[in-house]
Amino acid sequence: MSFLNQLKSQASANFPPDPQRIEKRLADGSVKHERIKLRHPEKNTLLAVKFDYITGSRGSVKISADHEAAKLSFRVADASGFDVLQPSWPAPQVQTDTLDELAKIIVAQSNLSG
Structure with missing residues (x-):
C-alpha cells in the first residue's frame, strides 16, 4: 500500500551565500516556497531569510x-x-x-x- 504524504518544512539562513544556496536547491527541486525576510524590529536590519515550503513524499x-x-x-x-x-x-x-x-x-x- 502506498500513499502521498505532505510535510510542512522550513529552512533559514542568516549569512550570504546560504540563503541563495537554499533558494537554489528549492528551485532545482521544483519546490514551491515562500521567502520571508526576518528583520530587527527597531533597526530594520536583515536578521535572516526563512523559507517555508511543503515537501511531498x-x-x-x-x-x-x-x-x-x-x-x-x-x-x-x-x-x-x-x-x-x-x-x-x-x-x-x-x-x-x-x-x-x-x-x-x-x-x-x-x-x-x-
Whole structure:
C-alpha cells in the first residue's frame, strides 16, 4: 500500500551565500516556497531569510508474515516525514485496534511504539 504524504518544512539562513544556496536547491527541486525576510524590529536590519515550503513524499506500508514465529512485521515508510517505523507483533495480537493504530500512523495521529 502506498500513499502521498505532505510535510510542512522550513529552512533559514542568516549569512550570504546560504540563503541563495537554499533558494537554489528549492528551485532545482521544483519546490514551491515562500521567502520571508526576518528583520530587527527597531533597526530594520536583515536578521535572516526563512523559507517555508511543503515537501511531498510517497509513503508505503508493507506487511510481512513470519510463519515460524507467528509474528507480523510492519514497515511503515515516510508516514510522518522522512522516517521508517518497523513494529512487529505476535499474529494473535494484530486485531482491529492494532490496525486502527496503523491507520493513525498513516494520517499522522499515532502513539504507536514498535
